[in-house]
Amino acid sequence: MKIKLKLPKISDTKEFREIFNDKEVGKQLSGYKYPLHFSEAKKKLQEIITQNKKGDYYEFAIIYNNKFVGLVCLGKPSKDKKIFTLGYAVGRKYWNKGIATKSVKKIVNFGFSKLKLNKIVADNDEDNLASAKVLEKNGFKFVKRVEKKRRKTDKKVRVLFWEKKNLKGGTST
Numbered sequence: 001m002k003i004k005l006k007l008p009k010i011s012d013t014k015e016f017r018e019i020f021n022d023k024e025v026g027k028q029l030s031g032y033k034y035p036l037h038f039s040e041a042k043k044k045l046q047e048i049i050t051q052n053k054k055g056d057y058y059e060f061a062i063i064y065n066n067k068f069v070g071l072v073c074l075g076k077p078s079k080d081k082k083i084f085t086l087g088y089a090v091g092r093k094y095w096n097k098g099i100a101t102k103s104v105k106k107i108v109n110f111g112f113s114k115l116k117l118n119k120i121v122a123d124n125d126e127d128n129l130a131s132a133k134v135l136e137k138n139g140f141k142f143v144k145r146v147e148k149k150r151r152k153t154d155k156k157v158r159v160l161f162w163e164k165k166n167l168k169g170g171t172s173t
């Protein structure tokens with residue numbers, strides 16, 4: 001399977017909207033609402049592009065068979081910038097093909113070898129079994145389970161926290 005990560009461009013808005021204008025994708029993510037109109041999608045993508053340029057934030061388009069099918073990112077750095085939080089999403093019609101698993105593998109390698117991170121952390125709702133599977137398949141270890149209130153729905157959810165340490169050593173602070 002051919003997966004590439006590239007920086008998103010504003011000309012990707014149509015494909016970006018196709019992925020995120022979907023209740024099933026958006027409900028697992030903060031910062032996305034449904035329906036997502038074209039102008040909102042463009043604004044959101046522009047925010048991502050701007051954040052990427054500022055540094056300390058790395059959000060890549062996932063390219064599968066030359067198509068933009070999702071996003072994977074490292075953000076929310078710790079103060080010393082040695083720990084980043086992982087995020088990912090794939091368009092529904094591309095689910096269960098191993099795309100998220102492979103994309104996470106690529107961004108984890110980038111985080112450990114290029115950014116020299118000490119640790120990458122991630123979290124997912126307990127009922128998001130596909131997301132947990134992606135983390136497990138990438139060697140993330142379960143850390144804790146915390147009950148939280150979802151801001152969007154006011155619903156109580158259990159959130160699982162995960163981490164992967166850089167065993168080859170990041171840099172000490």
Ligand SMILES: CC(C)(COP(=O)(O)OP(=O)(O)OC[C@H]1O[C@@H](n2cnc3c(N)ncnc32)[C@H](O)[C@@H]1OP(=O)(O)O)[C@@H](O)C(=O)NCCC(=O)NCCS
Pocket residue numbers: 024025026028029088089090091094095096097098099100101102123124125128129130131133134
């Ligand atoms: C989570 C998500 C990124 C997974 O993407 P994907 O490309 O389908 O993931 P992969 O194909 O690499 O792996 C999914 C795994 O979960 C498994 N899976 C899928 N649905 C499942 C379910 N309901 N129960 C148990 N396992 C499930 C698949 O079988 C696969 O495992 P396998 O390779 O061992 O068969 C995708 O579902 C998504 O974008 N969801 C909405 C956004 C989201 O939840 N992002 C993560 C926020 S924490």
